[in-house]
Amino acid sequence: MLIDTHTHLYLEEFDKDRDEVVIRSIESGVEKLFLPNIDLSSVENMLQMSERYPKHCYPMLGLHPGSVKKDYLTELEKLESYLGKGKFIAIGEIGIDLYWDKSLLAEQEQAFEIQLKWAKDLSLPVVIHARDSFQEIFKILDKMYVPGMKGVFHSFTGTKEDAKKIKEYDFYYGINGIATYKNSALPEVIKTLPADRILLETDSPFLSPVPKRGKRNESSFLQHTCQKLSEILNINSDKIEELTTTNALQLFRIEA
8 A cells, every 4th residue: 555645636636537536546556645735725625525535535734835925824823723623634734935935934934833833732743845945944843843743844855964954853754756857866865864754745736757747646646656766765666665654654643
């Protein structure tokens, strides 16, 4: 069994064939799909997915840094009201994104801190979005980290130095289709990661792996990333399946 630890299956890109995508995923061996939230507008669709497929789809709650606007405090307050309404497996995806816009850095930092506190209060892992923002995120984690805090750096694309810093928190690394790209520097970094802290993800509908690059990504494509990880680490693909599944179940405290 494989686990897709990060898929936005509730988005409109899947409106026409969502059920078929879930079926293809299960048939390919990807039996559990973890759903990170984006913002207030996506919560209900995400929860509907988890209600429709309770044995396969598991929801998280969070405000994506790309959705942090001037009214972020109001949005966070409304999102927080959902925490008592559903069984969320994590707070996510949260973090800081400075790729497109740096003007709301202060707001993103504050939103990140607020949601880290949710995770601490509820003893839930965090799913961190870190795009052009590792140092900013490390600064906040250094301030707010407490022993026992758990989390994953989703779509990890950091350097070997970033990886070492993440290891200090004993956090996990989410590996997706980027590892399969021809000019990616990620494979060399992956070789330095602790194997018991690696997770597989798609980030679908984004970041399709080779040989599906350019197409809408979906969870059944996770097999290609699994195979690439097998090549990078020189470990049998069956062992990679077992390893990454065990890691995911352990972090998110899900029964097999």
